[in-house]
Amino acid sequence: MSTTGQIIRCKAAVCWEAGKPLVMEEVEVAPPQKHEVRIKILFTSLCHTDVYFWEAKGQTPLFPRIFGHEAGGIVESVGEGVTDLQPGDHVLPIFTGECGDCPHCHSEESNMCDLLRINTERGGMIHDGESRFSINGKPIHHFLGTSTFSEYTVVHSGQVAKINPEAPLDKVCIVSCGLSTGLGATLNVAKPKKGQSVAIFGLGAVGLAAAEGARIAGAGRIIGVDLNPKRFEEAKKFGVTEFVNPKEHDKPVQEVIAEMTNGGVDRSVECTGSIQAMIQAFECVHDGWGVAVLVGVPSKDDAFKTHPMNLLNERTLKGTFFGNYKPKTDIPGVVEKYMNKELELEKFITHTVPFSEINKAFDYMLKGESIRCIITMGA
């Protein structure tokens, strides 16, 4: 029986209050409106950005809300005006979009689409500002336009990448955020030359994906920096050969790295979300040519402070969203890199839980035990 045009009742993990375990609820998911698609989510995973907004410590709280933005699924139905997607397509919903029409979408350099760029404060759909989720008529807010902690979700078609239907969704779901963010930060933005040194701050999924980018680019040294020593063992599988734990040194980590590298690393990529690490990642690059790339999502009131001399000395500071990839144009190609065995995704996946135990995924991340935990819907 076709569900097109009908309300779908399904399970979703709803966050009613900041920092409280998600609650499995039956939600109603309205049909997709203009330029929207409704997706049956098969696999989702937990990224630290979900956890920040769930904790809502440094962020604007917006509850009740359905989190989740790293996922893979199949299009169930499409709304008016959607021409590039159809029911049955295998897709990755993405937290930032590509309208195809704005100056950013026309620019080769940018993925910061005017219409669909990430908006963490929006709880409804762009078309009418309304939510497509409700429980007994009470709306539940969306998150990043994706809300993948639901068996069905509605997403703007500009935030949906159509991928190779042969690709296993339980693996490539991580390409929709963390993997591409880190990989692209190195390959598209830091752009290390063969043999150069790269420091990676934060060895979670995003940082390890940045290390994977450094390995693919042929970096000579990959220095991992993390406060959690458990991460070092794991990181060896990603080509990280040297480790610095800032807690084990009396002097600033910038100085430790400068001593290890004769003045500083050629490139650094920050993947922590800590403002201290962002400043350290910038100040540890070599003067004259060093490039630092910020990836982590800071707290609301953070401010970046460094002496301007650090810039005048010809260091470059950059930031990137989603590894500079355009979601619809570029992400199918990242999936192909996995299909061609250029990219290894399995090593990122340390845990798997059924949807009913989604709160465990939060525990694993909060304890620093997981890199990525895959959540299997319908289980």
Ligand code: NAD
């Ligand atoms: P994660 O929690 O798995 O990994 C973060 C790692 O950073 C942890 O191992 C932690 O121990 C380490 N860390 C924290 N503070 C540190 C410090 N001061 N010095 C050194 N290491 C430190 O998180 P993740 O899922 O890999 O995400 C990493 C960051 O990237 C988060 O801030 C996330 O919000 C952000 N992110 C950004 C984008 C983007 O497009 N810019 C996209 C996705 C995720």
Ligand code: ZN
């Ligand atoms: Zn655009």
